[in-house]
Amino acid sequence: MADLDVTDLHGALTHRALNSMNFLNEVAQHYPDAISLAAGRPAEQFYAIEDLHAYLDTFCRYLCDELGYDEAEVRRTLFQYGRTKGIVHRLVARNLLADEGVTVDPDALVITVGCQEAMVLALRALRADDRDVLLAVAPAYVGITGAARLLDLPVLSVAGGNDGVDLDDLAAVVKAARADGLRPRACYVMPDFANPSGLSLDLETRERLLQVAAEQDLLLLEDNPYGLFPAGGAERLPTLKALDTERRVIYLGSFAKTALPGARVGYVVADQVVGHPDGTTSLLADELSKIKSMVTVNTSAVAQAMIGGKLLQNDCSLVTANRRERATYAANLRALTDGLAARFPAGEITWNVPSGGFFLVVTVPFPVDDTLLARSAQEYGVLWTPMSHFYDGDEPIHALRLSCSSVTPEEIEPALDRLTALIRDQL
Numbered sequence: 001m002a003d004l005d006v007t008d009l010h011g012a013l014t015h016r017a018l019n020s021m022n023f024l025n026e027v028a029q030h031y032p033d034a035i036s037l038a039a040g041r042p043a044e045q046f047y048a049i050e051d052l053h054a055y056l057d058t059f060c061r062y063l064c065d066e067l068g069y070d071e072a073e074v075r076r077t078l079f080q081y082g083r084t085k086g087i088v089h090r091l092v093a094r095n096l097l098a099d100e101g102v103t104v105d106p107d108a109l110v111i112t113v114g115c116q117e118a119m120v121l122a123l124r125a126l127r128a129d130d131r132d133v134l135l136a137v138a139p140a141y142v143g144i145t146g147a148a149r150l151l152d153l154p155v156l157s158v159a160g161g162n163d164g165v166d167l168d169d170l171a172a173v174v175k176a177a178r179a180d181g182l183r184p185r186a187c188y189v190m191p192d193f194a195n196p197s198g199l200s201l202d203l204e205t206r207e208r209l210l211q212v213a214a215e216q217d218l219l220l221l222e223d224n225p226y227g228l229f230p231a232g233g234a235e236r237l238p239t240l241k242a243l244d245t246e247r248r249v250i251y252l253g254s255f256a257k258t259a260l261p262g263a264r265v266g267y268v269v270a271d272q273v274v275g276h277p278d279g280t281t282s283l284l285a286d287e288l289s290k291i292k293s294m295v296t297v298n299t300s301a302v303a304q305a306m307i308g309g310k311l312l313q314n315d316c317s318l319v320t321a322n323r324r325e326r327a328t329y330a331a332n333l334r335a336l337t338d339g340l341a342a343r344f345p346a347g348e349i350t351w352n353v354p355s356g357g358f359f360l361v362v363t364v365p366f367p368v369d370d371t372l373l374a375r376s377a378q379e380y381g382v383l384w385t386p387m388s389h390f391y392d393g394d395e396p397i398h399a400l401r402l403s404c405s406s407v408t409p410e411e412i413e414p415a416l417d418r419l420t421a422l423i424r425d426q427l
Contacts, residue, residue, distance in 0.1 A: 010150065017146035020389040023370070031377035035415040037336075038383040040195060040358050041406040042257050043328050055309025056302075062091075062312055082301045084289045086111025088308040092253070092267055094316040099228070102242050102251075108271035108285045110292060111299050115225065115254035115266035119147050120295070121288040122221060122250050122268060126185040127153040133177055135187035137165045139390035141195050141223070144188045157392060158187060164199040165189060167212050174216045186219035186250070191240055192227035193357020196390045196401045200355055203237055210240060213248045219272075220244075223252045228322050230356035231330035247272050250284070257358075257405075258318040258325075259310050263303040329358065332404035332412060336360060339416040349423060358405040361387060366426050367396035375422075382418035 012018055028036045063069040063077060077087060086092075089106040096102040112118040123144075126132065134148050138157040148155045158173050159166035174184050189209070191201040201209065213220050222240045230236055241251040251269035259265075270284035292298075314321040337353050337360065351362045368386045377383055387399040407415065 012146070012149040012152075015146070015149050016389070017142050017149055020142040021146055023389070027373070027377075027383060031383060034377045034381045034383045035407065035411045035418065036383040037402045037404075037407060037415050037419070038385045039406045040403050042261060043325060043406060045328075045408075046324055047260075051310075052306060055306045055313070058309035058312050059305040062308065078301050078305060080301070082298045082304075084293045084298050085109065085285065086267070086299055086304060087301055088265075088304045088311070089267075091308050091311045091316055095311055095318060096253075096269070098315065098317040099319050100239050100242050102239065102269075104269055105271060105283075108269055108283050110268050110270065110285050110288050111304060112266045112268060112292065113296050113299050114256060114264040115223065115252050116143050116147070117292070117296060117299075118252045118254075118266050118268035119144055119221075119223075120151070121291050122186075122252070122270070123148055123151050123153055124291050125284065125287055126219070127151050131181060131183040132185050133182050135170070135173060135177075135184055135218075137187070137189050137194075138392075139196055139387060140188065141190065142389055144221075144223070145392070154182075155392070156184070160197060160199065163205050164191065164194065164197075164201040165205065165209060167205070167208055170209075171212055171216060174218060184216075184218055186221050187213070188221040188223065189240070190223045190226075192224055192237070193229065193354055193359070195226070195357075196359055196385065196387060197361055198352055198354030198357055198359040200237070200357075206237065206240055206243055210243055210246075210248060214246055218248070220249045221252060222249050225254045225257045226357040228258055228319055229326050229329050229358070231333050231354070234355045241269065255307050255318075258322055259307050263300075263306050265299060265303050265307045329405055330356070332407060332409065333357075333360070335409060335412045336402055336404050336416070339412060343416060343420045344423075348427070358403050360402050360404075361399050362402060363399045364423060364426070365398060367398060368400045369396075372422075372426075376419070380418045380422045382415050382422070384419065 006014055027038055060074055063074045088111055089109040092109055093104045093106040096104050133154045133156050135156050135158050136144055137160050145155050156173050156177060159169040170187060177184050191206060193200055220240055224239055241249045254266040268288060270288055272284040274282050274284055274287055340351050349362060349364055352360055354360055369388055370386060373386055385401040387401055388397040391397055
C-alpha cells in the first residue's frame with residue numbers, strides 16, 4: 001500500500017488557514033436545516049438559466065462584429081485552448097474604466113480562474129527567496145494567508161485599527177522586518193467592506209496608505225470583491241488603483257460577487273514594469289502569465305464568454321448590472337444591524353455597522369470557536385463564522401462574523417432570534 005504520512009507532505013496542509021477555506025465553503029452542507037449567516041455568497045434569486053445562453057450569444061456576436069472573427073475563429077476561440085492571459089481582457093479593461101475610472105492597457109491584465117488564482121500568481125512571482133515576506137492587514141481573508149503559506153511566504157500581520165489599517169503599525173512592521181534581514185514585498189489590503197471585518201478605508205487613509213507604501217518602497221495587493229455594494233446613500237470611493245500614480249498597486253479583481261460565481265473568473269492588473277538582465281523590459285502581467293501557463297494553462301474560454309457577454313449586455317458597467325443586488329444587500333445589512341440593536345439594547349454585546357458589503361462583526365464576552373459554531377448549528381439552528389479563522393495564533397477570539405448576502409429577509413429575524421438565544425445562554 002502506497003500510503004503517506006501527512007508529515008511527508010507540504011507543511012501548509014496541516015495549517016488552520018488551509019482547513020478554514022474548505023470549512024467555510026462547506027459548513028452549510030453539514031447543517032442543512034440551519035439558517036446560514038455564514039456564507040459570503042452572492043444572492044441567487046437574480047440568476048436565470050436562460051441568461052447563460054444569452055451571454056454566450058452576445059459574446060459570439062462581439063467576436064464577429066467587433067473583432068471581425070469568422071465562424072471558424074469563433075468556434076476555435078470557444079472550444080480550444082486559448083490565450084494564457086485571457087480572451088476578455090479588452091472588455092475587462094473597459095469595465096475598469098467604466099466602473100473604477102481606471103485606464104488599463106489590456107495587455108496588463110491576466111484573466112484568472114477566480115481571484116484566488118490571481119493571488120497565487122502574484123505571490124508566487126513576488127516570493128523570490130527565503131527573505132521575502134507578505135504583510136496583511138488583520139483580520140485577513142483566509143484565502144490570501146493560506147495561499148501565502150502554501151508558497152512558503154511568511155505573513156506578518158499589520159493592525160487594522162479603527163480606520164481599517166494602522167499606518168503607523170504598517171511602517172513599524174516593515175522597518176522591524178528589514179532590521180531582521182527580511183524583505184517585505186507587498187501588503188495585502190481590502191479597502192472596501194473588507195472580509196471579514198466589514199471595514200472600509202476613507203479617502204484620506206487611502207491616500208496616506210499609498211504615501212506610506214512609496215516611503216517604504218512597498219507594493220500593495222488591493223483586493224476588491226465588494227466595492228460595488230455601498231449601502232444606503234453611501235458613495236463609492238476611488239480604489240487604490242484609481243489613486244495610484246506610481247504603479248504601487250497590483251489590483252486583484254473578481255466577477256464572483258458581481259457577475260457569476262460559478263464561472264470562476266477573476267483577473268489581476270499587473271502593470272508594473274519588470275527589467276531584465278539584457279536591458280529589455282516586460283510587464284509584470286507577462287511574467288504572471290508564465291506562471292499561469294504552468295498552473296491552469298488558461299482560464300476556461302466558455303466561462304470567460306459568459307462574463308464577457310454579461311459585461312457587453314451592460315455596456316461593460318457592473319454598477320448598472322448590480323442595482324438590484326446592491327439594494328438587497330443594503331436592506332439585509334440594515335436588518336441585521338437593526339435586529340441586533342433591538343435584541344441587545346443594554347450594550348453587553350457590540351457590533352460594527354459597515355457602510356456596505358456583506359459582513360459585520362459581533363463582539364461577545366466569551367471565546368468563539370468551531371465547537372461553539374457546531375453547537376449553534378445543532379441546538380439553535382443558526383450558522384455564523386468564528387473570527388478566529390481570520391487570525392494567526394491560538395489566542396481566544398471573542399467575536400463572530402455575520403454575512404447578509406445569501407440570506408433572505410424572511411430568514412433574518414428567526415436567525416437573529418436563534419443567535420440571541422445562543423448568546424444569552426453563553427452569558
